[in-house]
Amino acid sequence: MSYKISEKYNCVVIEFKGKIMGGPLAESFRDDLHKLIEAGKKEVIVDLGKVTFMNSSGLGLIIGGLTTMKNAGGDLKICQADKRIESLLMVTQLISVFDHYRTLDEAIKAYEE
Amino acid sequence: MATTDNIHTLSVDASTEHLSEVRDFVATHARTVGLSDKDISEIRLAVDEAYTNIIKHAYKNTPSRPVRIELGFTNSQLWISIMDEGEGFKPEDYKAPNISKRIKNKQRGGMGVFLIQKLMDQVQYNQKGPYNEIRMVKNL
Numbered sequence: 001m002s003y004k005i006s007e008k009y010n011c012v013v014i015e016f017k018g019k020i021m022g023g024p025l026a027e028s029f030r031d032d033l034h035k036l037i038e039a040g041k042k043e044v045i046v047d048l049g050k051v052t053f054m055n056s057s058g059l060g061l062i063i064g065g066l067t068t069m070k071n072a073g074g075d076l077k078i079c080q081a082d083k084r085i086e087s088l089l090m091v092t093q094l095i096s097v098f099d100h101y102r103t104l105d106e107a108i109k110a111y112e113e
Numbered sequence: 114m115a116t117t118d119n120i121h122t123l124s125v126d127a128s129t130e131h132l133s134e135v136r137d138f139v140a141t142h143a144r145t146v147g148l149s150d151k152d153i154s155e156i157r158l159a160v161d162e163a164y165t166n167i168i169k170h171a172y173k174n175t176p177s178r179p180v181r182i183e184l185g186f187t188n189s190q191l192w193i194s195i196m197d198e199g200e201g202f203k204p205e206d207y208k209a210p211n212i213s214k215r216i217k218n219k220q221r222g223g224m225g226v227f228l229i230q231k232l233m234d235q236v237q238y239n240q241k242g243p244y245n246e247i248r249m250v251k252n253l
Contacts, residue, residue, distance in 0.1 A: 053158075055162060055165065055228075056225045059224060060224065083151070084150075084151070087154075087155075088228075091228065091232065092228065092231070
């Protein structure tokens, strides 16, 4: 698993790649979210387009991210989850917890509204 | 009566280093019976969760402990059995997670068993002598 952080318009885009399974990068992800909050950047989009696999630890990481951002008065939306991940979100009932968008542009637009 | 044609076996140590190997083992054999990509993806994830639970909970992250994975087919089902010699899981003590409460209270863990139950058609926990077995079934 790896991720990169960039900014597009007024949003922070965190693009994950590979297998999201928790592990050491989960710590680093939490730290990065706290740094973003300190910098006043609270509108986050997690792009799952390049994610090939996600297990319960990976789900925990994204859920933790959502909670962190919401508690700071921000939000975390997700985009580009493929059918397998979407089905995982449905099975776990998380589909109703996350704002999920088909494309990154749609997620950005949702923050503008 | 349904018959089992073939049983495939993989023995590995309980280590996250073998996660990909275990997932690929079940996916490769599941593919041979014509399961859909969605079913295969669900089986991969269920097995990942079961094996991870053995590493974390049955063996408490002690490396070099044995795990045996068996997989077979009947006319109507694919079954996967994962066995360990660690601390057994007590299904009677397990409570399905309340997702909204977990998010609100920032609770972690406990999602793996829930996922396995949702992803597979049948899940059984058995004790066979010194071995704990989780047996998971997907209907064909």
